[in-house]
Amino acid sequence: MDFSIRAANVDDCKDIARMIMELAEYEKVSDHVKVTQKGASCSSSDSRLSPGTSDADLEQDGFSKNPFFHGIIAEVPEQHKTKEGHTKIGYALYFYAYSSWSGRAIYMEDLYVMPEFRGKGVGKALMSKVAQLGLAAGCHQLNFAVLDWNKPSMDFYLSQGCFDITDTMGYHCLRCEGEALKHLAQL
Amino acid sequence: MDFSIRAANVDDCKDIARMIMELAEYEKVSDHVKVTQKGASCSSSDSRLSPGTSDADLEQDGFSKNPFFHGIIAEVPEQHKTKEGHTKIGYALYFYAYSSWSGRAIYMEDLYVMPEFRGKGVGKALMSKVAQLGLAAGCHQLNFAVLDWNKPSMDFYLSQGCFDITDTMGYHCLRCEGEALKHLAQL
Numbered sequence: 001m002d003f004s005i006r007a008a009n010v011d012d013c014k015d016i017a018r019m020i021m022e023l024a025e026y027e028k029v030s031d032h033v034k035v036t037q038k039g040a041s042c043s044s045s046d047s048r049l050s051p052g053t054s055d056a057d058l059e060q061d062g063f064s065k066n067p068f069f070h071g072i073i074a075e076v077p078e079q080h081k082t083k084e085g086h087t088k089i090g091y092a093l094y095f096y097a098y099s100s101w102s103g104r105a106i107y108m109e110d111l112y113v114m115p116e117f118r119g120k121g122v123g124k125a126l127m128s129k130v131a132q133l134g135l136a137a138g139c140h141q142l143n144f145a146v147l148d149w150n151k152p153s154m155d156f157y158l159s160q161g162c163f164d165i166t167d168t169m170g171y172h173c174l175r176c177e178g179e180a181l182k183h184l185a186q187l
Numbered sequence: 188m189d190f191s192i193r194a195a196n197v198d199d200c201k202d203i204a205r206m207i208m209e210l211a212e213y214e215k216v217s218d219h220v221k222v223t224q225k226g227a228s229c230s231s232s233d234s235r236l237s238p239g240t241s242d243a244d245l246e247q248d249g250f251s252k253n254p255f256f257h258g259i260i261a262e263v264p265e266q267h268k269t270k271e272g273h274t275k276i277g278y279a280l281y282f283y284a285y286s287s288w289s290g291r292a293i294y295m296e297d298l299y300v301m302p303e304f305r306g307k308g309v310g311k312a313l314m315s316k317v318a319q320l321g322l323a324a325g326c327h328q329l330n331f332a333v334l335d336w337n338k339p340s341m342d343f344y345l346s347q348g349c350f351d352i353t354d355t356m357g358y359h360c361l362r363c364e365g366e367a368l369k370h371l372a373q374l
Contacts, residue, residue, distance in 0.1 A: 020287045033288045056290030068292075069285035098256035098282055100207045100297045101220045102364075103243030105255075110287045128374035131363065135372050141364045142371070148357035161367025166359040170335035172351050173358045176318065177289075177328045180348025184329070185322050187315035 001120040002080065005129050008071030008091065010063040013037045015088040016071060017058055023112040027147060062093075069095045069109060072129050074122045082116065089114045092126040094133070097143060105141040106134030127160070145173065188307040189267065192316050195258030195278065197250040200224045202275040203258060204245055210299040214334060249280075256282045256296060259316050261309045269303065276301045279313040281320070284330065292328040293321030310343070332360065 008016065017037040024030040035056040061068045074090035081087045090113035097105040108130050113122045134142050142162075146154050158164070165171045176184055195203065204224040211217040222243040248255045261277035268274045277300035284292040295317050300309045321329050329349075333341050345351070352358045363371055 024288060029288065034290065035287060056285075056287065061285065061291055068283050068290075093285065093287055095285055096255055096282070097284070097294065098243075098248065098280065098296055100222060100243065100280055101211065101216065103221065103255075104248055107284065109285055125374055128371055131368055131372035135368065140368075141362055142368055143360065143362050145358050146361055148359055154359075154361075157361050157363075160363065160371055162361045162363040164359050165362050166353055171332050171360045172335050172341070172353040173330065173360060174333055174341075174344050174349045175328055175330050175352050176344075176347065176349040181318055181322065181327075181329055184315055184347055185318035187312055 001076070001117070001122070003074055003076045003089070003117075003120075003122055003125070005072055005074055005125050008062070008073045010059055012071065012073050012088060012091075013058040013062070015073070015086065016091050016093075018086075019088075019091050019112050019114070020110065022114065023110060026112075027150070069093045070133075072126060072133075074113065074117075074126055076117070082114070086114070089117045090122045090126055092130050094130050096137065096139070099141060102140050104137065104139040105143055106130060106137065106139045108142060108144040111144070123156070124160070188263070188304070188309070190261050190263045190276070190304075190307075190309055190312070192259055192261055192312050195249070195260045197246055199258065199260050199275060199278075200245040200249070202260070202273065203278055203280075205273075206275075206278055206299050206301070207297065209301065210297060213299075214337070256280045257320075259313060259320075261300065261304075261313055263304070269301070273301070276304045277309045277313055279317050281317050283324065283326070286328060289327050291324065291326040292330055293317060293324065293326045295329060295331040298331070311347070314347070 014037045017035050020035045021030060021033060024033040038057060038059045062071060071091055071093045073088050075088050078087060092111045093109040095107055097107040099105050111123060111126055131142055201224045204222050207222045208217060208220060211220040225244060225246045249258060258278055258280045260275050262275050265274060279298045280296040282294055284294040286292050298310060298313055318329055
């Protein structure tokens with residue numbers, strides 16, 4: 001299938017927000033998603049220096065100075081657009097991370113391909129691009145998370161040589177948010 | 188106990204490397220650790236534009252332009268130094284991350300206090316500082332990983348209002364590295 005992979009820009013935020021919601025529906029967590037294409041209170045060009053909105057504001061968080069993430073887009077030619085008119089049919093978000101054991105790492109936050117375009121190599125091409133970007137930046141690891149019921153994705157990742165460090169090394173992911181996070185900060 | 192928390196600087200890398208190794212010994216993974224205070228081939232001031240070394244090079248990776256991580260240090264006054272002469276007795280490393288569901292996040296890569304200074308609030312003060320830094324940058328989540336056998340740490344985190352998203356939501360951490368990562372990048 002004819003498709004291309006390119007770096008995301010601010011004009012892609014509407015489609016990224018649409019696909020984040022589609023992915024969340026697939027992951028059965030759409031009620032958890034607070035992403036918006038654009039927040040109302042963007043005032044600083046440096047996202048680390050602005051308070052942010054209460055939700056995920058893709059334009060401010062990904063396309064200001066010191067962005068919190070980067071993105072890549074999979075796109076098909078106009079003649080292969082969906083019946084809704086979409087040509088942006090997949091995406092991956094990533095950011096740079098660090099392991100004190102092994103150094104530079106890249107974290108893939110999302111990998112998504114619209115259902116009607118699956119099985120054609122788009123997902124693998126997106127993931128391969130993230131791996132390329134990581135290696136180019138001197139990263140030794142590509143890390144990401146998978147929900148345990150999502151066996152098709154898990155099988156795909158294991159077939160690519162990835163391994164489950166929760167199963168093999170006992171890694172558990174912990175989170176602090178909301179009132180607990182505010183309380184923790186008030187030492 | 189009298190101690191202070193401050194941002195780490197490049198002069199702390201020797202002590203951070205020492206404590207990373209101490210933490211790895213506690214976590215029983217010291218044979219996995221490839222951290223060095225300083226690599227041999229540092230040529231660019233922007234860490235994202237330099238190839239990096241094969242190992243974790245704290246000075247280059249954390250204290251160049253576009254660092255891969257940030258750090259904070261817990262320090263005691265000279266009169267409380269250890270018998271080996273150390274006044275830097277704890278640290279945390281962190282970096283900014285992103286959740287496409289809920290937006291800006293901060294990831295705590297390491298939290299360590301030297302054994303003889305535990306139980307005096309140093310660990311909680313370090314973690315609180317990371318929470319403060321995250322909230323100041325508009326983050327909604329503090330994320331980190333714990334090894335499942337490390338019950339003292341797990342109990343501490345749960346007592347602080349953190350929750351285990353591996354247990355409650357089925358999050359599994361996956362990793363691609365080494366030859367598998369190179370192969371993935373060669374699509």
